[in-house]
Amino acid sequence: xxxxxxxxxxxxxxxxxxxxxxxxxxxxxxxxxxxxxxxxxxxxxxxxxxxxxxxxxxxxxxxxxxxxxxxxxxxxxxxxxxxxxxxxxxxxxxxxxxxxxxxxxxxxxxxxxxxxx
Amino acid sequence: xxxxxxxxxxxxxxxxxxxxxxxxxxxxxxxxxxxxxxxxxxxxxxxxxxxxxxxxxxxxxxxxxxxxxxxxxxxxxxxxxxxxxxxxxxxxxxxxxxxxxxxxxxxxxxxxxxxxx
Numbered sequence: 001x002x003x004x005x006x007x008x009x010x011x012x013x014x015x016x017x018x019x020x021x022x023x024x025x026x027x028x029x030x031x032x033x034x035x036x037x038x039x040x041x042x043x044x045x046x047x048x049x050x051x052x053x054x055x056x057x058x059x060x061x062x063x064x065x066x067x068x069x070x071x072x073x074x075x076x077x078x079x080x081x082x083x084x085x086x087x088x089x090x091x092x093x094x095x096x097x098x099x100x101x102x103x104x105x106x107x108x109x110x111x112x113x114x115x116x117x
Numbered sequence: 118x119x120x121x122x123x124x125x126x127x128x129x130x131x132x133x134x135x136x137x138x139x140x141x142x143x144x145x146x147x148x149x150x151x152x153x154x155x156x157x158x159x160x161x162x163x164x165x166x167x168x169x170x171x172x173x174x175x176x177x178x179x180x181x182x183x184x185x186x187x188x189x190x191x192x193x194x195x196x197x198x199x200x201x202x203x204x205x206x207x208x209x210x211x212x213x214x215x216x217x218x219x220x221x222x223x224x225x226x227x228x229x230x231x232x233x234x
Contacts, residue, residue: 003161033221033222040226040227041226041227042121042208042210042224042225042226042227043162043208043222043224044224045221045222045223048221056221089160091160091162093162093222104164104167105150105152105154105164105167105210105212105222106162106222108154108161108162108163109161110159110160110161111160111161113160
């Protein structure tokens with residue numbers, strides 16, 4: 001099966017600009033996650049979708065970050081305006097929603113490396 | 118709240134030798150899943166091995182095995198016959214089998230493993 005697709009692979013922007021990342025999960029995976037991975041740290045969950053509904057966005061900085069998942073498939077994560085501390089890798093992952101499937105973990109994309117200067 | 122701790126920021130091993138990466142976690146749950154992910158420079162998180170907490174038998178996947186000590190809340194990864202391609206960041210992760218926001222992957226800060234020829 002095809003993996004989780006993400007684009008762009010790299011992005012450099014100036015602070016206060018806006019940026020958007022795109023994710024296409026594995027076909028049939030109803031659950032989609034966006035993680036932020038700051039250099040030297042483990043990934044941290046930003047938002048979780050089940051189909052096109054938000055399950056958990058408690059760690060999403062909602063004053064500047066937004067995300068949507070139209071039609072329960074592709075997802076877009078946006079930052080506006082960006083700050084220097086937003087420099088990180090943004091990883092998208094997907095999984096099947098059932099408890100049996102969850103024990104197999106998630107499938108991750110290759111991420112987008114964002115540099116804010 | 119669940120936490121995952123990896124106390125070794127960096128480790129190195131000679132090719133063909135064995136290395137053990139440490140991980141401890143904190144949770145009040147009795148049923149959960151534990152994972153080791155590998156992240157090479159390509160940035161994609163690759164599942165190495167997983168363990169279900171209710172299973173006493175330690176998981177093994179070819180050259181990779183774990184030492185799961187539930188009472189001590191310890192979950193170490195042993196890599197045998199290390200290969201140059203094992204060079205990567207390794208992340209320990211925890212997840213409960215519950216659905217919704219309680220079932221998210223929680224990562225440690227990672228251990229950078231270098232395999233030397």
